[in-house]
Structures are given as structure tokens and as C-alpha cells.
Amino acid sequence: GTDTTTADLAAHTAAHLPAYMIPSHFITLDQLPLTPNGKLDRNALPTPDYNQHTSEGRAPRTPHEEALCTLFADVLGTDTVTIDDDFFHLGGHSLLVTKLVSRIRTSLGAELPIRQLFETPTVAALSAVLGNDTAPSRPTVTAVDPRPARIPLSYAQQRLWFLNRFEGPSATYNIPVALRLTGALDQEALRQALADVVTRHESLRTVFAEDADGAYQIVREPADARPDLHVIETGPEEVEERLRDAARRGFDLSAASGELPFRVTLFEVGDGEHVLLLLL
Structure with a gap:
């Protein structure tokens, strides 16, 4: 019932939610799509295009950062990610964090707690963490040889x-x-x-x-x-x-x-x- 601009809404949201829960995109609509029963038609809502983000972030400086940028982009479904792009500002959420942690474990052999992505949501910050050896490497799984008789x-x-x-x-x-x-x-x-x-x-x-x-x-x-x-x-x-x-x-x-x-x-x-x- 009040005339609220997108900027007002974003400011209000940022003031009342933790950083990782703030929506990464706001879309202004002339009116909300409704079903024949007068309820919100969620399927008719537009999907944010995360590929349209404009970033002045830096390009990868090392092969390690380049690998992380590729993993970020694959998980987020975007074309490119710079080392300064925030994972959550590009549409990341908790489920995608889990997926990214798994991809990092598989591709780079590094174990990361999920909370690490919330604390260091950019490639530059995450690369520094991995470079400082604060994330233990995943141990190699080997078979017991010889195998016990019982x-x-x-x-x-x-x-x-x-x-x-x-x-x-x-x-x-x-x-x-x-x-x-x-x-x-x-x-x-x-x-x-x-x-x-x-x-x-x-x-x-x-x-x-x-x-x-x-x-x-x-x-x-x-x-x-x-x-x-x-x-x-x-x-x-x-x-x-x-x-x-x-x-x-x-x-x-x-x-x-x-x-x-x-x-x-x-x-x-x-x-x-x-x-x-x-x-x-």
C-alpha cells in the first residue's frame, strides 16, 4: 500500500538481514502475475539474468585463481567470473555453496568448511585461504594391501x-x-x-x-x-x-x-x- 522504490527495498533488506541472506537481484515489475484464483503465479515471475552483471574485477593472476574462477562460473551458470566478484551477488545461495565446496574438493583436492564460502565469497579471498594451507588437503583413499583374510x-x-x-x-x-x-x-x-x-x-x-x-x-x-x-x-x-x-x-x-x-x-x-x- 505504500510507494516503495527498489532502492528503498534494497536498503531496508540490507539493514535487517545477514549479508548472506540479502537478495542478489531486485527486479521491478509493473504488477505481479496472478493465477486465475488471484494468487501469485510464481512460474510467471521473470528469472534474473546473472550474466548481465558488470564487474570491474581483476582477471585471474595464477592458474589456481583461474581454476577457481572456472568452478565459480560453472556452479553459478554464468559466463565469466573475476577474482573480485562476490559469489552471492552473482546469485549464489546455500545449496550452490554445498555444490561449489564439493567441486573444489574434487578438482583441487582441498577440504573447505561450508562457512568458509560465506566468510570469503570471492575467488581472491578464497585463493588466499587455500594458499595459506588453512584448508587441509583431502587424504588419498588407498586400499588395504594385502586384504585381511577375515x-x-x-x-x-x-x-x-x-x-x-x-x-x-x-x-x-x-x-x-x-x-x-x-x-x-x-x-x-x-x-x-x-x-x-x-x-x-x-x-x-x-x-x-x-x-x-x-x-x-x-x-x-x-x-x-x-x-x-x-x-x-x-x-x-x-x-x-x-x-x-x-x-x-x-x-x-x-x-x-x-x-x-x-x-x-x-x-x-x-x-x-x-x-x-x-x-x-
Whole structure:
């Protein structure tokens, strides 16, 4: 009900919010778009164009700053970022901070607390922090060699093993993924692809054994852990129900059962139509 200019609104916002919560852009509209019910139509609101920002910031001075500028631009979806551009003024927010921290960890091998981006939101300031070694490098992950003969269960595996012993085979923790395949299908190539996945991921060929000291892991050799491809003919009207039934079938996680924690079923629905169920 009052005549407020964009500058007034920005000043009022800046006076009452922390710096990282201040909107990076204000757009003046003649009127707000409304739905037929008279409510705000959020989908019709214009999207700020962060690429139109004008900055007199400095260009990267080192390869390290250049890498950070590239990461900033990729995460923000903008063309260029100078070392003096503020991450939040370019449209950054807390979710993008998390994404940027992850990208920095992957690309530069540096661990940063999320709050660091709020304290040093420019490439120049962040580069100085990384250059001062205040952010520890990410330790290299290496496999234990040689692998112990008896591998204990992780905490998550202990829980699965206990519930499996207590309740028997259950579908509580089943993870189904169904894929519709259209066109000619080479089933032998599919079998080879599934075997390749199991070869590369040991968790798909790990079962539980038990001795006097408790439960432990057995990682089967790839040659002994090729997943079976169960092929079932069905009609379009029945495939959904049969998918549901297959996804509800529990696993016996004990090594004695001979079953892997990975089950594959191929439903032949019609000519050139299949549904592939991957069940973990």
C-alpha cells in the first residue's frame, strides 16, 4: 500500500538481514502475475539474468585463481567470473555453496568448511585461504594391501545381517530400478554388461558368513559372481503386477544360500519391448 522504490527495498533488506541472506537481484515489475484464483503465479515471475552483471574485477593472476574462477562460473551458470566478484551477488545461495565446496574438493583436492564460502565469497579471498594451507588437503583413499583374510562387517552391514537373521529374507531394504527397453535386445550383450558391473563393484558380490567370532564379509571372485538374467514372458497388462511381485522378493544374505545381493529380471512384454528390473 505504500510507494516503495527498489532502492528503498534494497536498503531496508540490507539493514535487517545477514549479508548472506540479502537478495542478489531486485527486479521491478509493473504488477505481479496472478493465477486465475488471484494468487501469485510464481512460474510467471521473470528469472534474473546473472550474466548481465558488470564487474570491474581483476582477471585471474595464477592458474589456481583461474581454476577457481572456472568452478565459480560453472556452479553459478554464468559466463565469466573475476577474482573480485562476490559469489552471492552473482546469485549464489546455500545449496550452490554445498555444490561449489564439493567441486573444489574434487578438482583441487582441498577440504573447505561450508562457512568458509560465506566468510570469503570471492575467488581472491578464497585463493588466499587455500594458499595459506588453512584448508587441509583431502587424504588419498588407498586400499588395504594385502586384504585381511577375515573382513569384519561395517555398521550398516551388521544391521542388515542382524535383521536378516532375525526376520529371515525381507524386502524392507530392497532397492528396485525398472528400465523400459525398446527395440532389438541382445541378451548376451546384456549379460556381459551386468557381469562387468558386478566385476567393478564388490558390494554387489559381497555376502555374509558366520563363525565362532561372529559375522564377516566374503567378497566373491567375479568369475563366481556373474548375475543370473531371469527372462520372463508377460503381457502389457500383467507386467506392472509382476514387477511389483519381483521387487518384493527378499534376499537371503548368508553365504550358504549362494545368492548375491543383486538380482536381475528381464520381462519380455512384446515384440521389441522389454522391462529390465535391477534389484539390490
